[in-house]
Every structure is written in C-alpha cells, then in structure tokens.
Amino acid sequence: MAKNSSEVIDNKSVTQHFSRRLRLDLIGQRLALVVVVIAIWWLSSLSVPHYILPGPRRVWDALHLIAGNGDLWNNLGITLWRVAVGFVVAALVGLPFGIVLGANKRAGEFFEPVIPVLNTVSSAIWAIFAIIWFGISNATTIFVVFMTAMPLIITNVWQGTRTVNADFIELAQVLRMPHWKVMTKIYLPTILPYFFSGARLAFGFGWRVSLVAETIGSSSGVGYRLRQAADLIRTDQVFAWTLTLVIMMATIEMGMMKPLENYLFRWKKDAATQ
Amino acid sequence: MTHIELTEQTCNDAEQTPPAIRLSGVDKSFANGNQTIEVLNNVNLTVAPQAIVGLIGASGSGKSTLLNIISGILKPDRGQVCICGAASEEFNDWGSVSYMFQDDRLLPWRSAIRNVEFALEPGSIAKKDRAQRALQALQLVELEGFEEAFPYQLSGGMRSRVALARSLVTEPRILLMDEPFSRLDAQTRALMHEELLRVYKLKRMTVVFVTHDVAEAVLLADQVAVLSPRPGTIREVVNIAPARPRDITQPAVASYMQRLRALI
Numbered sequence: 411m412a413k414n415s416s417e418v419i420d421n422k423s424v425t426q427h428f429s430r431r432l433r434l435d436l437i438g439q440r441l442a443l444v445v446v447v448i449a450i451w452w453l454s455s456l457s458v459p460h461y462i463l464p465g466p467r468r469v470w471d472a473l474h475l476i477a478g479n480g481d482l483w484n485n486l487g488i489t490l491w492r493v494a495v496g497f498v499v500a501a502l503v504g505l506p507f508g509i510v511l512g513a514n515k516r517a518g519e520f521f522e523p524v525i526p527v528l529n530t531v532s533s534a535i536w537a538i539f540a541i542i543w544f545g546i547s548n549a550t551t552i553f554v555v556f557m558t559a560m561p562l563i564i565t566n567v568w569q570g571t572r573t574v575n576a577d578f579i580e581l582a583q584v585l586r587m588p589h590w591k592v593m594t595k596i597y598l599p600t601i602l603p604y605f606f607s608g609a610r611l612a613f614g615f616g617w618r619v620s621l622v623a624e625t626i627g628s629s630s631g632v633g634y635r636l637r638q639a640a641d642l643i644r645t646d647q648v649f650a651w652t653l654t655l656v657i658m659m660a661t662i663e664m665g666m667m668k669p670l671e672n673y674l675f676r677w678k679k680d681a682a683t684q
Numbered sequence: 685m686t687h688i689e690l691t692e693q694t695c696n697d698a699e700q701t702p703p704a705i706r707l708s709g710v711d712k713s714f715a716n717g718n719q720t721i722e723v724l725n726n727v728n729l730t731v732a733p734q735a736i737v738g739l740i741g742a743s744g745s746g747k748s749t750l751l752n753i754i755s756g757i758l759k760p761d762r763g764q765v766c767i768c769g770a771a772s773e774e775f776n777d778w779g780s781v782s783y784m785f786q787d788d789r790l791l792p793w794r795s796a797i798r799n800v801e802f803a804l805e806p807g808s809i810a811k812k813d814r815a816q817r818a819l820q821a822l823q824l825v826e827l828e829g830f831e832e833a834f835p836y837q838l839s840g841g842m843r844s845r846v847a848l849a850r851s852l853v854t855e856p857r858i859l860l861m862d863e864p865f866s867r868l869d870a871q872t873r874a875l876m877h878e879e880l881l882r883v884y885k886l887k888r889m890t891v892v893f894v895t896h897d898v899a900e901a902v903l904l905a906d907q908v909a910v911l912s913p914r915p916g917t918i919r920e921v922v923n924i925a926p927a928r929p930r931d932i933t934q935p936a937v938a939s940y941m942q943r944l945r946a947l948i
Contacts, residue, residue, distance in 0.1 A: 577789050583757055584783040587806040595805065599793045677793045677834040 464646040469653065472646035481635070482654060489631040492548055493620045496555025497613055503556075504563030504612075505605060509597065511564070512571020525568075528561040533619035541627045550627035551620050558619045559612035566608025570601035603675055610667055617659060695766035702769030704858055704890035705731040705754055710763035712749055713915075723749050725915035727763070733857075736884065736891040738901035741911030741919075742948055747894040750916065751862050754892065755783050768857060779807060782856035784864045788847040790835040796846045797822060797831035803850045821853035822846070824883060841872040845879065852883060861893035865900070877903060881928055898948075902940045903930050910947045920947055 448466055455465035464472075476482040511518045536557045540550040574597055582592045624633025632651055639647035696702055712724040723746040731737050739747045752758040753765060756772055765772035767781065782803070790799045800818035809817075822831060825845040835843055844865065851859055865873045881904065884891065895901050901908045905924055912919045922944060926936045 577785070577787070578791060580757075581785065581789045582806075584755060585803055585806050586778050591805065595802070596791070599791070675793075677795075677836070679836045 461643050461645050464649055468646045469649040472644070473650040473653065476647065476650060485630060485632050485635050486654065486658070489551075489620055489624065489633065492551040492624075492631065493555055493613070493616050495548075496552040496620070497559050497609075497616050499552070500556045500559035500563055500612060500616075501605075501609060504560050504608070505567055505601075508564045508567025508605075509571050509601065512568045512574075513597075518568070525561050525565055528557070529565075531557075533558050533615075533622055537619075537623045537626055540623065544627075546627055546629055548628075551623040551631065551633075554623035554627075555616040555620050559616045562612040562615065563605065563608045566604045566611075567601055570604025571597070573604075574600045603678075606671060606674065610663075610671075613667075614659070614663075617655075621655075695764070695771045696769040701733065702766065703730045704733045704735070704768060705729070705892065706764075706766040707750075707754070708764045708766075710750075710753060710760045710765065712746070712753060712758065712760050722915035724753075724760075725917050727916065727918055729909055729918055729921070731890060731892060733890055734888045735907060736905045737893075738905035738908040739892065739894045739911060740896065740898060740901050740908060740944065740948060741916060742913045743896065745911040745913050746916030747911055748862050750911070751783075751860050751892065751894050755781060755860050779854050780857040782851035782854055782859045784847060784851045784859065784861040786863045787867055788835075788843040790843055790846055790850075792835050795832045795834055796827065796838065796849075799835070799846055800849045800853050803853050817853055818849070821849040824852060824886070825849045825879060840868055841875060844868060844872070844876055848876075848879065848883070852887065855887075856889055858890045858892070861891065863894055863896065866895070866897070873900075878929070880904065898941050898944050899932050901944065902937055903932065904928075908940075908944060910944060922947075 451463075452466050455463045455468075460468055473482075511521055533554055536554045537550070540553040544550045544553060578596045578600075579592065582596055587595070620631075621633035621636065624631040625637040628634045632655060636648060636651050639645075639651065695706065707727050707729045710724055710727040711722075713720045713722040715721075727750060729737075729750075739750060741747050749758065753760050754767070756765075756767075756775070756778060767775045768777070770776075790796075791802065794802065797815065797818045800821050801814045804814045804817060819831065822828060825848050827842060827845050827849065830838065830842065833842075835846070838846065847864075851861075865876045868876060877900070880891075891904075893904070902924055908922045908924060910919045910922065911917065922940065924930075924940055926934060926940075930937050932938065932941070
C-alpha cells in the first residue's frame with residue numbers, strides 16, 4: 411500500500427515539473443509572437459496614411475485618451491452587462507430545456523429540427539428583428555445575444571443528458587435515492603462538462619454578435635463606439651477598441667474559464683495532466 | 685387452496701428468530717416482444733442470519749434476477765419475499781441492505797471518500813457524520829490515505845475496495861453481491877476474497893452473492909444454492925463444511941467443486 415502511494419505522488423510531481431517547464435516555454439513563445447506582430451504592424455504603418463492603418467504609437471495614444479476620459483470603461487461595462495444578461499437568460503432557459511429534451515424521448519424527437527433551424531439564422535437577422543421589435547434599446551442587444559447563445563447551450567446540454575450512465579441510475583435506485591437527488595447528484599455532474607463547453611462557446615459568440623447588434627441597434631456600448639469611430643474616420647480609435655476587446659476576451663478565456671474548467675473537471679484524466 | 689395458504693404464510697414467526705431472507709414460491713417472467721420468458725419458477729430459499737450463501741448456475745438461470753428480487757428493485761410475479769422477518773413490500777429498512785454490482789460503479793467525478801459517502805446521501809445524516817463514517821469504511825478496507833484520490837487514479841483492486849467500502853458504510857445487515865469481483869484479475873480477486881472474509885469476521889452480516897465461478901462459491905460460502913437453467917429453480921443447496929479460510933488445493937474443497945460442477 412505504501413509503495414502505491416509513493417508512486418502516485420512521484421507521478422504527480424514529475425508531471426508538475428514538466429508542465430512548469432512547458433508553461434515557461436509557452437510564455438516565451440507567446441511573447442515573441444506579440445513582438446513579431448507589433449513589429450510587422452509598425453513597419454506596415456510607416457508607408458500608409460494613418461487613417462488607413464495607424465501605427466502602434468497612435469493607437470496607444472487613442473487608447474490612453476478613451477481610457478482617461480472614462481469612455482472605455484463605461485462602454486465596456488455597458489456591453490459586458492448586456493452580454494451577461496443575454497447569456498445568463500440563455501443559460502437559464504437552455505439548461506432545463508436541454509435536460510427535458512434529453513431526458514424525454516418524445517419531446518426530443520418533436521423539437522429536434524428546431525435547434526438546427528435556430529442555429530442557421532444569422533445573428534444579423536436577429537438584430538434586424540430585434541430593432542423592429544425593441545427599437546434602439548438594451549433589449550435589442552440582449553435579445554440577439556440570447557438568440558445566439560440559447561441554441562448552443564441547449565444543443566450541448568441535450569447531448570450531455572444522453573450520456574447519463576444508466577448504471578449510475580441503477581446504483582441510485584438500489585440505494586433508494588429520491589428522484590430529485592438523482593437529478594442533482596448524477597444528472598447534473600454528468601451534464602456539467604457539456605453545459606460548460608456550450609456556455610463557453612455561447613459566451614464567445616455572444617460577445618461577437620453583441621457588437622453587431624450594438625452597431626445597428628444601440629446608442630451606447632463598444633459596438634456603437636466602434637461604428638462612431640469608423641464614421642469619423644478615427645481609425646486609431648477603432649484599433650484601440652478592438653485591442654481592448656481582444657485583450658479582455660483573452661483574459662476572461664485564459665484567466666477565468668480555463669482555470670475554472672480545469673478545477674471543475676479535475677476528475678478527468680486529461681484535465682489533470684494539463 | 686394451496687395458493688391461499690401461500691399468501692397467508694407470515695414472514696414473522698414469533699417462536700424463533702426470523703431468517704435474514706426467505707423466498708417462497710417465487711415466480712418471475714419477462715415480456716420479450718409478444719412472448720414471455722419464464723426466468724424463475726417456484727424458487728424457495730432460506731438464508732439464515734449471518735450466513736454466506738453463494739448462488740451459482742448456468743448463464744440465464746436467473747441468478748441476477750433473483751438477487752434483484754431480494755433487493756426489492758424487482759417485484760416477483762408470485763410468491764413471497766421476507767427480509768428480516770418482514771414482507772418485502774412492508775420492509776422499510778432498505779438502508780440496511782447493501783448491493784454490490786458486477787462493476788465498481790464509482791462516480792468518476794467524486795473522490796474515493798465522496799463515493800463512499802454517496803451510499804449515505806439518500807438518508808438524512810449530517811454531512812460531517814457522513815464524512816466520518818466514510819473515512820471509517822475506507823479504513824476498514826485498508827484504503828486509508830486514498831480518500832481524495834479520484835477513481836481514474838486508482839487500480840482495479842483499489843476501486844473494488846472503494847465499492848466494497850460504499851456497500852459497508854451503511855452498516856448493512858444484508859450484503860448482496862452480483863458477481864462482484866468477476867472483472868478483476870485472478871490475483872486481485874483472491875485478495876478481495878480475503879478482504880471480504882476479513883470484513884465479514886468483523887461485521888458478521890448476511891451475505892448473498894451470485895457467481896459463475898464454482899471455486900469462488902466454494903471458497904467463500906457456507907451454503908451454495910444451485911439454480912437450474914431457465915426457468916431457474918433451486919436444484920440443490922449444498923452445505924460447504926470445511927472451515928474458512930479454504931484453499932482450492934484442499935481435497936475436500938476440490939471434491940465440493942466437482943460435485944457442484946456436476947450439478948450445474
């Protein structure tokens with residue numbers, strides 16, 4: 411027994427050692443990539459008028475300006491809030507619907523065609539409908555995020571529900587576990603990884619479509635500011651907004667989603683060795 | 685008339701301590717399309733408290749069905765099932781009956797200790813007490829130090845021990861096992877046999893296990909019930925006399941094995 415335990419520990423520390431070296435390598439590579447991209451950007455900008463392609467310096471100044479006068483934080487906050495509301499409502503609707511569709515065969519068969527149809531409707535079309543129905547308001551953006559995120563979450567949860575192991579249900583039955591506990595203790599943990607990957611996808615898509623919605627159906631938010639900057643031919647500001655968005659999305663994805671996923675799904679062989 | 689007598693028979697005979705399990709005249713058939721398959725026919729079996737009983741028989745003789753009927757997840761078509769002196773339909777202490785499956789059925793998202801706790805979660809035991817009892821159960825199967833390991837980090841034998849701990853954590857009076865070690869390699873299986881007998885000595889519960897392995901039946905059981913092929917009925921109950929621990933190289937054990945093989 412003691413031998414076994416030391417083997418387990420050894421294995422772990424070896425993987426940790428490797429992954430730390432791997433991570434340092436990776437950080438170096440990423441930094442080099444950023445430097446290369448900025449260098450190419452800077453060189454290209456030298457021979458082009460600044461309203462076509464502003465240089466890094468100009469974009470930095472623009473970023474400084476919008477960050478300084480509060481414009482950046484206000485609009486980022488507004489957009490983030492809209493995305494979050496649309497996303498949360500989509501999750502609240504998508505999770506139970508996905509479970510019902512997966513657990514009830516007849517309902518699943520009946521509604522099966524609806525999801526692909528919803529998925530094929532472009533977000534731009536939802537945006538146009540939203541303007542007709544809600545006008546220039548928060549609801550327009552929220553609606554577009556919702557309509558994009560909801561089918562993605564339903565599809566994933568639905569798939570997850572179908573993978574629930576009948577053997578585990580039988581185990582719970584033998585233990586005389588009440589039905590609602592079977593739901594929370596077996597269904598939910600089985601579905602969670604599927605829900606999570608669906609939610610990640612939905613959040614990413616939600617962000618992108620929120621900008622589309624804001625450019626045509628809003629008088630605030632990052633999308634609106636992007637269009638405004640483009641209309642005024644402030645290309646440096648367009649770049650500044652874009653850059654902020656990219657950095658923010660990358661931070662949320664790598665700084666929050668990925669570690670959360672690794673923690674939640676540490677019981678999976680793959681996640682633990684990452 | 686005989687049928688009425690059957691149903692009027694009571695599970696609790698005040699004169700003596702009731703058997704742990706008593707099956708009388710149990711029939712069971714399943715519908716398969718438009719034909720019915722008779723799986724069990726007039727099964728009678730009495731298991732004394734703290735006895736170890738092995739059920740063997742050819743595949744399809746309804747061993748697992750019989751175990752599921754004892755555990756109450758299947759209802760017999762006819763006949764009576766008594767558990768600890770109460771009719772199965774009225775028995776309300778299913779927490780004291782444990783069931784161990786062919787595979788370990790550990791929930792992959794739970795650590796070893798949380799898997800053991802799972803068996804206590806249908807009840808209303810406080811979380812702290814659950815953890816305490818789960819830890820004791822893991823200690824009982826000699827898995828101390830592996831509480832926080834996830835199933836994928838454990839070997840087959842260790843997973844089997846966790847499953848055993850999960851069956852024992854409820855302090856069962858009856859332990860039902862459906863070919864519990866059949867998926868393990870021969871060496872690990874032998875270790876699990878020792879483990880089971882060690883725990884049995886400490887806890888003294890009634891054990892009923894299904895196996896297709898005659899050697900396993902003879903090594904562990906006080907009595908081996910042989911089921912005939914479909915429809916299953918108890919052909920003979922053989923008392924295994926030699927004291928445990930037994931060894932298949934013992935002549936007495938070998939002759940029991942021969943006798944049982946001839947009966948299947």
